[in-house]
Amino acid sequence: MKKIMIIANPSSGKEQSEEYIEKLKSILSETTQEIKVNKTKEKGDAENYAHKAAEEDFDTVIAMGGDGTMHEVVNGLRKNDQSTALGIVPLGTVNNFAKALGIPNDPLEAIEVFSDAQIVPIDTGRINDTYFVSSVSAGPIPETVQHVDSEMKTTFGPLAYFIQGVKALDQETVYPFTLLFDGKEVKEQYSLMIIALSNSVAGIQNFIPEATIEDGKLYFLGLKETNLHQKLVLVPMLFQNHADYSDQVDMIPFSKAQIRLDKENDLKTTIDGEVGLSFPAEVEVFPHSLNVLIPAKSTVVEE
Numbered sequence: 001m002k003k004i005m006i007i008a009n010p011s012s013g014k015e016q017s018e019e020y021i022e023k024l025k026s027i028l029s030e031t032t033q034e035i036k037v038n039k040t041k042e043k044g045d046a047e048n049y050a051h052k053a054a055e056e057d058f059d060t061v062i063a064m065g066g067d068g069t070m071h072e073v074v075n076g077l078r079k080n081d082q083s084t085a086l087g088i089v090p091l092g093t094v095n096n097f098a099k100a101l102g103i104p105n106d107p108l109e110a111i112e113v114f115s116d117a118q119i120v121p122i123d124t125g126r127i128n129d130t131y132f133v134s135s136v137s138a139g140p141i142p143e144t145v146q147h148v149d150s151e152m153k154t155t156f157g158p159l160a161y162f163i164q165g166v167k168a169l170d171q172e173t174v175y176p177f178t179l180l181f182d183g184k185e186v187k188e189q190y191s192l193m194i195i196a197l198s199n200s201v202a203g204i205q206n207f208i209p210e211a212t213i214e215d216g217k218l219y220f221l222g223l224k225e226t227n228l229h230q231k232l233v234l235v236p237m238l239f240q241n242h243a244d245y246s247d248q249v250d251m252i253p254f255s256k257a258q259i260r261l262d263k264e265n266d267l268k269t270t271i272d273g274e275v276g277l278s279f280p281a282e283v284e285v286f287p288h289s290l291n292v293l294i295p296a297k298s299t300v301v302e303e
């Protein structure tokens, strides 16, 4: 490793990035000629720094932050056609992307990975012009969860999302969609849709057991019209890895899709946990399009 840029979000998770940056620098200094540290101040900074790193031929970018920071860094890297590798130190609340890659959730353990890491190519997804590394979702549950603020996250951790998500369970709104999966049309009313790259969704591992982040596929999961009682049975089932998808759930692997909402509505997507665009949308997978550093001898496929 010759030139490394560290992009750190000081506001992520429990706000301990200073300590971790020093630790990371001391591990990297033995093998690296140039280490540049950039701390983000606001939305968009992480994407801009990553874009610059790719342009300026940095070999590796190490992103320190939560899923929002990872999302921005990947967008910065993917918008430039360079092969800059990505290393991850999870500092966020959920850290779904890190989990999908088998990176330790403890930042100090994640930093140790860089003394003996391997580079593997993983898939990325794109919805219209935005790349994603975990998932895209839409419906009352993701919309409600978008309102979790950073104070709630610092106080409750991942539970903050659960508390907020439960509030939306009794909403019976469904949205009529027309979807084209690799040329095959589906017309259906869904109350929740999730498009995932790996088996880990919203920090829950094994959500889609057969999915891996390097299999060249995206996975669509749509929850049809359900009342509160049905949701109380179904949602925990989904969250507890029971892949016994009932009549109320569609599960469709695909490479390319077009999604149209057949109703005037400003339903917004959630992309990697951040508020995203509304419909219509084109979604596509880019197999093996991003090099990531993961622990040596580990695989990105979790059991």
Ligand SMILES: Nc1ncnc2c1ncn2[C@@H]1O[C@H](COP(=O)(O)OP(=O)(O)OP(=O)(O)O)[C@@H](O)[C@H]1O
Binding pocket: 009, 010, 011, 012, 013, 040, 041, 042, 043, 044, 065, 066, 067, 068, 069, 070, 091, 092, 093, 094, 095, 150, 153, 273
């Ligand atoms: N210095 C900063 N102070 C406050 N907010 C910042 C700063 N730098 C970046 N941000 C904001 O932080 C957002 C990303 O936060 P991130 O997702 O990494 O952490 P988190 O919210 O703690 O974790 P999670 O997404 O897992 O809940 C960015 O979209 C940006 O708006």
